[in-house]
Amino acid sequence: MSTTVIRSGRIIDPANRRDEIADLYISHGRVVGSQSEIREELIRRGGKSEIEEIDAKGLIVAPGLIDMHVHLREPGFSHKETIESGARAAAAGGFTTVICMPNTSPAADIPSTIAWIKDRAAEVACVNVLPAGAISKNLAGEELAPIGSLAKTGVVAITDDGHCIQNHEVMRRAVEYARMVDLPVLDHCQDYNLVGAGVAHEGYWSTLLGLPGWPAAGEEVIVMRNILLAELCDHPIHCQHLTTAGSVRLLREARQRGVKISGEICPHHVALTDETIQNFDTNYKMNPPLRSQTDVDALLEGIADGTLSILCSDHAPHADFEKEVEFDAAPFGIIGLETEFGLFLDLLVHKHAKIDIVRLIEMYTVEPARLLKLDAGTLSPGSRADITLIDPALKWTVHVDQFQSASRNSPFDGWKLKGRAVRTIVGGKTVWKL
């Protein structure tokens, strides 16, 4: 079925400042402008093609959502997730495009690994999987990866995510070099000396529980470093999964001055605080850690005023046997693809009313597409028909046992949320529906 009409939905297309109830037409995997185009198409084909009708009454028709920070674990860790299962999880969360991080095994630091990921994705993934390449060889933070060759193989960004280049000179040269090949640099902000063996936000709860602390300053000094280097190199640096009031303050000031710096945020860092770690449940152990209420409040303000411009999951699958260990010993991270949009919609739009649904969609589409220069995130005629249908009022309960992801490490099991994606369309084809 090559022609589809999505009937009577509220089309929200922030890229075109469009927000209206209308029909949306799809033909041959592309958005088309009007019904007459569809008719002409049908006439050309002798009227043989059927039209698929999707009733979107009461639903929002949005450009396909983009999550620019996920770990799909292949190659190397397919017991946690595969490109196939991760892509299904993405579809079930309303995502049509995901950017997968390079901390695989081997690390995605050479063109052949990137090519393998792209081939694999083309074969098995039901959504668009776009790889990010490493900044440094083997993510070791010492020598530059072949960034130019990675660019030619089609990476959309470079990052050592999960690691952080400690040597400011190496980072500076990486950013300068990335400018030449026009790739944004994404950075996991963590000062290794300050953080040490930290596993929990350094504060009241880490002190009470005797857990090694991960101080807010351990993130903020690297955010500051990145602001200075973005200025020095005149090239975008994007700070991944920010968590502290100080980071928001630094970023706000730098962005007001026009520095090419941006920041993203994960739902768990606003949905939860460090108080949740007191039972030593490792589903509350992530890097950076859950912070204090003061930080959460500052993050919400940062989202409201645009300082934090991109939303993501940091989807980090781990097997049960890996997570079900002592708190110190457990790997960091939780899965998020199937809960993030629902959580942010519930928290940011409904509960705290920090942003409206249009901005929420913009932060998941236009913003990452602009940073990464993706041909995505819009419903303009001619664009690829990657579309997410959203029911903003649907009440639902998170059931981790029903997840498409191969892993179950989520602290949100049993949460009751309002609003979610109900259908995901990639290239005109429905790849998932509720």
Added chain:
Amino acid sequence: MTTRWTRKDLLGLRELPAEEINFVLETADAFKQVGTREIKKVPALRGKTLMNFFVEPSTRTRTSFELAALRLSADVINISATTSSLTKGETLKDTARNLEALHADILVLRHSSAGAPQFLANRLKASVINAGDGAHEHPTQALLDLYTIRERRGKIAGLRVAIVGDILFSRVARSNIFGLLKLGAHVTLVGPSTLVPREFEKLGVEISHKIEEVLPQADVVNLLRIQHERQRREYFPGIGEYIRLFGLTKERAKLLKPDCLIMHPGPINRGVEIDSEVADGLHSVILDQVTNGLAVRMAVLYLCGGVSA
């Protein structure tokens, strides 16, 4: 004694209400008396199996638990990290499930990770007794400290207790802070600013970096073992400076009230946190702590072992 004990596990003093702390101390009174008899054994846990599972090395605490269990007529097995399958890559959960498959009734766990006892308690039918987890809690040590103070001073409420040394990394300090505050003591933490987290002030304790100002007020001084190992190098310049600023020297001991108690969880570093003469002096109740530890651990095993049945 109207309090009824319903806990399968003893994980820490933070979750234990004052009545339950007092109930353990009262139960320990009865067991202390057993230690003075010619036949030091009672049949309270006959037929029960206790596993001393010490993932982190310890002689004092392990021996105390072992003896306590033997005096309650339990069968005791000792397993250390080097003799367990943890060294072969087995997870803590699997090791513990194997111990349970051997029908262990009580598992006494010493572990370097905070929260490890709770992790096991949530997953096992057996009683789990925390014998020290990372920098988190060491509840039986704090209970024996409370017991010793109560025995010597007749009460705990209103006393001024100073805990001196490396608070940041100390599970003994945390359990003592929780227990002492619940029983109404005033607690002052003394030590280098890098090793005394200010977050503790939120619990209502005082913090001081001048031991000379604290000693004259104190009813109890609890000294913690000071180490200057690799992971402590950034925290203070060295043992010499520590002694100069915080050591309980002969000179400083003169500042103490005559009835002030000097305590130490051991093993003591003579000449470091405490001068040798002071450790052996009239104020010292360090060996009483060891004796009382036995009675307190018998009480804990008896109470929790009774619930797991």
